[in-house]
Structure formats: C-alpha cells, structure tokens
Amino acid sequence: MGPLGTGVLYVRPGVEERVDSFRQGGTGTRSEEDVQPDGLPDKYEAGNLNVPGIVGLGAGIEWLLGQGVERLRSQTVAHTELLLARLTAVPGATIYGPESAGERVGLVSFSVAGIEPQELAAILDSAYGIQVRAGLHCAPLMHAALGTLEQGGTARLSFGPFNTPDEIERAADAIGEIASVAKAGEREYTASGDM
Known part of the structure; x- marks a missing residue:
C-alpha cells in the first residue's frame, strides 16, 4: 500500500x-x-x-x-474463498498452495491444462482486460518441486482491498471460458472476450 x-x-x-x-x-x-x-x-x-x-x-x-486490518483480512479471505471455489469448478484448472483461504494471502497460483501460463495471461489481458502475472515468479526451485517448471510456471491472480466479488466472478468466468477453448484445442479469441 x-x-x-x-x-x-x-x-x-x-x-x-x-x-x-x-x-x-x-x-x-x-x-x-x-x-x-x-x-x-x-x-x-x-x-x-x-x-x-x-x-x-x-x-x-x-x-x-x-x-481496520482485521476487516481487510476478512475481505481478503472471502475473496480468496470465492476464487478458490470458482477455480476448483473449472475443468482442467489446477490450483497450487493451501486449500484453506485462511492460510493464504490475496493470491492464487493456478494453471489450465492445454495452455501455457504466459498465453493464458496474454488472453486474459487482451480479450478480457484482466491482468495476471505468469511465469516462475522468481521461484524456479519451487516450480521444479511443484512440477510446473517445464510448463513455464503458473498464472497468479492477486487482489487487494479495492477489488470486488463481481471482479473475481468475472475473472473466474473468463478462466473457465479459456479452459473450455483450450480443452477443445481452439485458440481464436477476439478483443471483446468472445470466442
């Protein structure tokens, strides 16, 4: 901050x-x-x-x-719970890190089968206006331990006190759409987010 x-x-x-x-x-x-x-x-x-x-x-x-630090922490946990629940329901999505939102900060690392993290990040940015970080996140040894080194790491979505549940829902919807296209082997996206 x-x-x-x-x-x-x-x-x-x-x-x-x-x-x-x-x-x-x-x-x-x-x-x-x-x-x-x-x-x-x-x-x-x-x-x-x-x-x-x-x-x-x-x-x-x-x-x-x-x-209020406690209020902000409660909001972060609620946002994390929402994102974890939504990403868990995305076919082909893998979430890395603790299962409990209470054991996390406002950050979720994930991957989607059939699409490299950098491509996923680029599509989220260009087609949906959603920015995430993709790659090894300055932790190549951790990615080697997770088995994500060869795929180029993970995508990482983080949020702060100004993000809303609607924004998290929109991000999860976008990731779900991209995952379904990746599963089908397609790669055509438009700038509006339509596939």
Whole structure:
C-alpha cells in the first residue's frame, strides 16, 4: 500500500552489531569517512533516503490502520474463498498452495491444462482486460518441486482491498471460458472476450 521499493527493517536492540549494511557510502553525516557509521540509523542508510517512498509508505500504513486490518483480512479471505471455489469448478484448472483461504494471502497460483501460463495471461489481458502475472515468479526451485517448471510456471491472480466479488466472478468466468477453448484445442479469441 505504498510506492514500490520501500520497506521497513526492524532490528531488535543488541542485534545491530551482527547485521551489516549491504550498501556503503554517502550518509551525509560522516561523508569524510571511508566506512559506514556504526550508529543507527546511519549504519543502514547509505545515499539519499527515498523520501517520497517513505511518505507514501506511511500514508499506506495510515490508510490500512484506518480501514481496520482485521476487516481487510476478512475481505481478503472471502475473496480468496470465492476464487478458490470458482477455480476448483473449472475443468482442467489446477490450483497450487493451501486449500484453506485462511492460510493464504490475496493470491492464487493456478494453471489450465492445454495452455501455457504466459498465453493464458496474454488472453486474459487482451480479450478480457484482466491482468495476471505468469511465469516462475522468481521461484524456479519451487516450480521444479511443484512440477510446473517445464510448463513455464503458473498464472497468479492477486487482489487487494479495492477489488470486488463481481471482479473475481468475472475473472473466474473468463478462466473457465479459456479452459473450455483450450480443452477443445481452439485458440481464436477476439478483443471483446468472445470466442
């Protein structure tokens, strides 16, 4: 809920001696020295701080707290349950990960028999206006363990607090339509989503 590339590192007091910085230089407080200062926070703050990112992250956290973390989590679980139920009913669809929506974040990895994940993602985007991520998701060893490496990984559909159940239903309908066409061996889609 903030700009990409911004995060928070919490270091328990007394542990900072064992946690080295991965980047050195340009603290602005001791620029004449060749090494990074040992004191906090300078030890971990090389170069210019990402002030817009920090402000954006703070605003995102304030928004989350204002909405209620438990309420947002309940919504995410409900959306995940809906998507899992709908995808389970799609012939040829395989869902990866825990069966329980309560053990997931707002993300479902899946594949559809007869169609590579990248092609599935491209069709969802071009024919239905639905964007998903497809591929190995920076985890090739996990895909090797799942047996999805050779097929190019999985498709991954995620949602957040602004998504609606209707959008999840529409995505599941689209995946079902694509799965039925893939099963029939057809590959013709139009930009409107009609096949």
